Amino acid sequence: MKATQVRAWSRCGFVLLIALWAGCAGPQRQPRLVAVLTDYGQTDFYAGVLEGVMYRTFPQVRISTITHEVEPFNAAEGSYVLEQAAPAYPPGTVFVCIVDPGVGTQRRPVILETEEKKFFVGPDNGLLTGVLSSGKPVAAYEIFGAVPSAPGWSSTFHGRDIFGPVAAQLASGKAPSELGTPIEWSSLIRLDIPEPVVEGNVLTGAIRHVDRYGNLISNISAALADRAGLRLGRQVSVRIGDQTVSARVTSTYGDVPQGDWVVLKNAEGAVEVARNMADAAQTVQARAGAVLVIGP
Amino acid sequence: MKATQVRAWSRCGFVLLIALWAGCAGPQRQPRLVAVLTDYGQTDFYAGVLEGVMYRTFPQVRISTITHEVEPFNAAEGSYVLEQAAPAYPPGTVFVCIVDPGVGTQRRPVILETEEKKFFVGPDNGLLTGVLSSGKPVAAYEIFGAVPSAPGWSSTFHGRDIFGPVAAQLASGKAPSELGTPIEWSSLIRLDIPEPVVEGNVLTGAIRHVDRYGNLISNISAALADRAGLRLGRQVSVRIGDQTVSARVTSTYGDVPQGDWVVLKNAEGAVEVARNMADAAQTVQARAGAVLVIGP
Amino acid sequence: MKATQVRAWSRCGFVLLIALWAGCAGPQRQPRLVAVLTDYGQTDFYAGVLEGVMYRTFPQVRISTITHEVEPFNAAEGSYVLEQAAPAYPPGTVFVCIVDPGVGTQRRPVILETEEKKFFVGPDNGLLTGVLSSGKPVAAYEIFGAVPSAPGWSSTFHGRDIFGPVAAQLASGKAPSELGTPIEWSSLIRLDIPEPVVEGNVLTGAIRHVDRYGNLISNISAALADRAGLRLGRQVSVRIGDQTVSARVTSTYGDVPQGDWVVLKNAEGAVEVARNMADAAQTVQARAGAVLVIGP
Structure with a gap:
């Protein structure tokens, strides 16, 4: 074995080590964390399906439940709870937000990105009002009409077919621009919140x-x-x-x-x-x- | 140092790297995921004990809650929710399923394995009816009368003493044949589901x-x-x-x-x-x- | 390249491998697990904020929910559920325990350590009665008046400002003596439990x-x-x-x-x-x- 061979092996070993380190250290770099807020309740299969589909889309995802107990259809309550909970989570957290009485109608499925690199995935129906007010939004995207890992779209369960898979892909490090078309974040729907x-x-x-x-x-x-x-x-x-x-x-x-x-x-x-x-x-x-x- | 020594070290280093990679990459290979469905509710210590015992049995386990809110004793409802939730989870997921009014009686504790390498651990009381119908079962096992990591068996809390430890061991990669005796999967109890x-x-x-x-x-x-x-x-x-x-x-x-x-x-x-x-x-x-x- | 250089590289590579192994193997050494028991319920943002702040404090934390459904203010019920759930968890688990009607008053925020290296973080108001009785306590600490990672203290949400960050730091491997002043564990408040x-x-x-x-x-x-x-x-x-x-x-x-x-x-x-x-x-x-x- 010549010195050049030794050097080559050293180099190769070094590259391997770096790759390995990157692989192991991955979880430290970004949280891979999806925080969940829905009105699904906890008596049905909806919450389980949402978690399952995220694990299937991105096996390393880590999931934190904010609540599944938003009052059914109450986007205003959901917006409030989300606004209060979101600041506690680390930068890079993805939030999947589902209070969606208009599922399957014309309302847009969107991603909202904030200054802190937090991503909010959900329907554009006012649910993101609180985050739009206090979360320092910087960009928004309308989710593309097809999500590769989704098992086929339904008209009644976009948590499973759109929001869950998209959230998991964001958590895996995919850029929102790979998942949707840029739109003006100021175009997102806001609920009227009475002023004191x-x-x-x-x-x-x-x-x-x-x-x-x-x-x-x-x-x-x-x-x-x-x-x-x-x-x-x-x-x-x-x-x-x-x-x-x-x-x-x-x-x-x-x-x-x-x-x-x-x-x-x-x-x-x-x-x-x-x-x-x-x-x-x-x-x-x-x-x-x-x-x-x-x-x- | 001679070339042979260098070569020996290279080989040794290579083996170490592979071992290391396998160790780090482990979570990617199989989900190590246990999805939980019970009628335990969330006001008692039962859900916590079930999670605790799984973490104790297999510290790397990852736990996803489908629901703890199946109506008490309602195996038919549990079967339905489980059947709907299970397909969303990735292959390799272990399901621990506990709606078990007959705990401690003659009903068998079983493992059901499906084509997708999903494992369902629970009592043989009809709770697996839905999975038997639509989950493509391939094998079943009656859980052995002793589980090494269980803290001693009770007659009233088999989630802690049997189902939790067995699920965690399956998630750790143990084969079902190490945990139970093969039985005919067609021998498992099915509830009558009315036909439309x-x-x-x-x-x-x-x-x-x-x-x-x-x-x-x-x-x-x-x-x-x-x-x-x-x-x-x-x-x-x-x-x-x-x-x-x-x-x-x-x-x-x-x-x-x-x-x-x-x-x-x-x-x-x-x-x-x-x-x-x-x-x-x-x-x-x-x-x-x-x-x-x-x-x- | 000389033999000494080869040897130096070997040594360096070996050290790297060990460091790497330690990094990857970390989760095996200690559970990094926080088990949560509160009376927060699941309809508000409190449970989410508690989880979020723990992920922010220690990104590798793993969280297990015992319950958020202790009856509001009922420290006796909380103590009972905690006492029953805690033994199931592996040694090294940190418990964050919050039933805290006296939040922001003179009651002490404490850490209780047991023989099994389990840590219980919460208010000193009787909530730890059960663990004090049966958990083999060995040491206690009054949490210092400042927690570096806390976003600023409030008088009404010590889960976010004290207990969550402290629990996450313990889970990260920090010693309790870095987080509080030693006190006599026998000085902690116990509720009267009637004797049969x-x-x-x-x-x-x-x-x-x-x-x-x-x-x-x-x-x-x-x-x-x-x-x-x-x-x-x-x-x-x-x-x-x-x-x-x-x-x-x-x-x-x-x-x-x-x-x-x-x-x-x-x-x-x-x-x-x-x-x-x-x-x-x-x-x-x-x-x-x-x-x-x-x-x-």
Whole structure:
């Protein structure tokens, strides 16, 4: 064996090592992570089929469930939950978002890309409203009329036939431009989200979301609450629909006796009305959309 | 150092590289994926224990949840959901299937293997009926009376003591013949699934499944519906139990105004009766098993 | 090329191979597994944010959901489910445990370490009672007032800001002493769990947990039942609250006709009262905490 042969082998070995390292290190480079938000519920085969088809499309995919429990057909609720959950995930995460009463009709299947290289795959029906508002979108694509790995398109299950396979392909590193035609991201449909109003020290807003604990999350931002003089320790009156309660402005739920009402700036930067260890929504029969007035 | 030594090292390095590659590439070769379907619900420790014991048995296992929300003890519902979900998963997937009211009695714990190298692990109580019908079974095994990694058998939690460990071992690459005794797959118990009937242009079937949206999925195949002349655009009458509604034959839900009834061939190849953005099952108080008659 | 160069390359290659092997083999060495138990429910963004922040903190983390369905604020129920689920997971598993009505108040955020190198991360409010009793604790830590990867602390969402990031860092291999100050594990808060009593052949205990099937799991251990002479095949009377039923002592549910009552030693080593294929809890309107008396 000559020195040149040794050198050749060294070089070859080195290349192999690099290739190997790249292969092994792959998961570190990008998350290969798909986060799932749907209104599929958990009693049917829909959630399983969506996961199965993503594993089939890209075997190394990693799947995180945000929720399958969006209220059926409620794109506004889906948009809200998605907007709140998405920032927690690492850059590069792909989100597959399915609340899709118009499945199989003319509504566009799209990919939205944000500054952080997050990708949102779903129907263009307002479900991406929240992400469009706060997620710093940079590009959008209308998904092509054919997805190679899809088992054939249906008119009623685009999670299986379009959104799942596309999400898995994005997670595998495929560029969105390989999967769809560029469109203006500003052309995507946005739902009307009511804006809160301050008049003097009266804040008028709406319930944006009722959470599992019965806490009433409003559309009033912490910044707006500051402008209206909502200071820690103050006692305020809160009108929810046609009922009025007295609440204390606090940092957290446990700052008042059990059962008492609080108004606080929550971890997401919104004003929240709650009862300590009790269900505020049930108490006043409140639902998302109800008017909320906070005054002195 | 002599050329022979260099050559020896080269060879040794090469072998190491191959071994390494095999180690790293492992996950690509086979999915190591266990898909889970149970009636455990999600409020107890059962689902967690099942996952935990699989991670303990085979640390590299990857777990996908189809559902834990099969109605308690309802093997027929479990069979249906499993049959619909399984085809989406990649070849090599192991399914752990537990709806097991007879746990600890004489019913056999079994493994069913299909043409696609999918493995179904569960009790032989009819839960595998759907897979036996449409999954192309090729072999079956009765699980041996001892599973090395099981922490000791109980009479009430075979998910923990048998099915979970066996599924994880299959996912790790162990052959089913190492885990059970071959039996005839045709000996596995099948539930009676009612067959639909066509008389002229009247289709008589049954509701096979009510999904989260309240859609009524029937046991009538798309092919049978074609034979009965169920053409797109036709208006038909649908009798569900003792109620009759008028529905349009469409491609998808959104082809009629909100609240209207449709009859469509769904993504799974079955006839489905639904209301656009409304809950058909609730409207007519329909449940799985109810008779469904579609006529002119 | 000289022999020394060849030798140097060999050495270098060897080191690279070892490094590579370590990188690839990493997942085998320790599970990198976080098991999650919360009362977050599944309709909000909380569960998704918790997963997202763990993936962001440690991209290789693997997440297993025990449950998000602990009754809101019910630390006793959470403690019970956690105690039952934890033993199934492999050594090295990190548990993130969040039932935290006192979030943002003075209660301590802690890490509990057990003999098996399992780590439990959560609030010190009694949620770890079960693990403290049966999990062989060896050390505890109060989590430092700052977590590098946390996006800034809130007063209402410590899952996102403290517990999730800390759990992910433990899963990545960080030592608990890097994340908190050592404290006495015996200083952690324990809930009072009522003790069962034997008088002659009468067992008096309480319902510890009602599971999804309506089975009543008691606080009476199998060992205690043996002492009270609860033998297989005996017919006993069971008083649950103010109702009394007749039950047979069996190995499993299916040992009696459908609908009949059984008393059995369950897979977790506790006495359980159940009906075969029926919901015992619903039948007698029983809830956790109710008194249970088993006599001749």
